[in-house]
Amino acid sequence: MPTADEVKARIESGIPGAEAEVTSDDNVHFSARVVAAEFAGLNLVEQHRLVYAIFEDGELGGSIHALALTTETQ
């Protein structure tokens, strides 16, 4: 099981320049707020797709549903 810090590191390495705040009470369900300049000009669907793509290989127990996500450009 990943920790919140590991999920944060994954997001920040997957999206260069991104800053992520990740919390989890149980290391199963995560809540992330991701701020990245790369999101500029993208709608929310496109922003979330960028983050989901990082976890496509089945981390987070194989279910990205376990990640509650908020994305912002600044």
Added chain:
Amino acid sequence: MTDQPENPLREALADAIASNEVILFMKGSPEQPMCGFSARTCAALTATETEFAAVDVLADPRIRQELSSISNWPTIPQLFVRGELVGGADIVGQMYESGELAAVLGAPATAGSEPLPEMTEPGSAPPLQIENRLG
């Protein structure tokens, strides 16, 4: 062979998305949502006084697979308005709170001022546990 689609389910889903102005793919029904994320998304639509079509993806596992292929979106629920993916539960919730959802739906500006019910804390919600087992 235009009358013999290669993938009838995918075509039926694409047709449903195209022919319903507002359509929500969810787990369970609006009356009986089977997942906290679907329930919250329904609550946002109901609070904006929007009529919407709803499809229960649990009816057949292939629905979810084909839908995600069409939408390039991994999770359920998925809300489409006028043929476009608006988002999943996080985005719909965020747009509801900002008033953007009412604007996209063409709902009265006063709609959407009621706070949505809080999601149960992660880890303590039985529907989420079931969700994760189903993958």
